[in-house]
Amino acid sequence: DSGSVTASPRQQDTEYLCPVQIGSPAQTLPLDFDTGSSDLWVFSTDTPRSEVNGQTVYDASSSSSAKRLSGATWKISYGDGSSSSGIVYLDTVTVGGLTVSRQAVEAAKQVSSSFSRDTSSSGLLGLAFSSINTVSPNQQKTFFDNAMPHLDAPLFTADLKHNADGRYNFGYIDKSAYTGSISYTPVDNSQGFWGFTATVDGTDVTGIADTGTTLIYLPDSIVTSYYSQVSGARYDSSNAGYIFPCGSSMPDFSFNVGGGGGGGGTVTVPGSYVNFAPTDQTGQTCFGGLQSDSSIGISIFGDIALKAAFVVFDGGNKQLGWAAK
C-alpha cells in the first residue's frame, strides 16, 4: 500500500495542515502532521463549545465504525506549552488513500487556548515513535506504525514548502521530488523522536526532525555566530529571541547530514526563510527563524529547516534521509 496527501501551509508557514478522513461515512478534518509527537487527537463533539472556535469536529456517534476504547484516556503537552486531553475511540482513518482500520482516534475533552485560537487546525496526527503515545492504561500506536506492515516500503517522506502546498507520502520515495542524492544518517529513537546528528560549521549538532515545530533551535554558539553576520541583529528578552531589521538580507544557513566517508549531503536553508516574521504591526523588526536551544536541552530542526529539503523518515531501517530539491 501507499498514500500521498497535500500539506498546506498556514499563517506564513507556522504550521502545515493535511486533510484526513475519519469514520464511516468519512469525516474529513485538517490535521497538523507532527513528527515530534505520537498522538492522533482531534477536536470532537466531546470538546466544550467554549473551546471550539470554528474548527471542524469529529463526531464518533455518527460513525458506524467508531468504537469507544473503554477506560482509555490521554493527556499531552507540547514544547510550545500547548496541551490537550480526552478520551479514545478506535475508528477507520485514511490519509491520502492509505487506510488503517482500527486507529486510535483521541477525542479532545479539553484543549489549551492556542489550539482554540487556531481555527484552521482540527488536531494533530503524530508521526514520532509510538513509545511516547500518551494513551493510558494501554498505549496506542501511531497511524504510521499501524500502516507500516502494509506499506510497499516502511517509510514516509516530508516535502514541505515555503508558502506553497507540499506533500507527505507514505510507503514510497518519489524520485521526481528531489534533486541529487539522498544522504542518510542513523536515527536515535531512544526519546521517542526522530533524533539524528548533523554538522554545522564543523560542529556536531544532535537534534530532532520535528514537523510540528515552526522554527530551528540550535546551540547558542552557532546561533550567536549566525546573527553576528547581520547588522542590527540582537537577542531581545521581551521577544525571547533574536530580532533584526526586517530589511536585512540574511545569510543562508547550511548543515551537513551523513557526513561519513561519503561526505554526506548539505542542506541549505535560504536566508529568506530565516527572516521569519515581523514582531509587530509596524513591520520594522523581524523575528529570526533560527533561535537558541538553550531552554530546551536538545536541538530542533523544525519547519524552517525541513521545508528546505526532501526528508525520508525511514521506520524500517531507523534512519533519516535528506536531499536538496
Ligand SMILES: O=C(NNC1=NCCC1)c1ccc(Br)cc1
Ligand atoms: O511539541 C513538540 N513538537 N510538536 C509540536 N509542537 C507544537 C505543536 C506540536 C516538541 C517535540 C520535541 C521537542 Br525536544 C520540543 C517540542
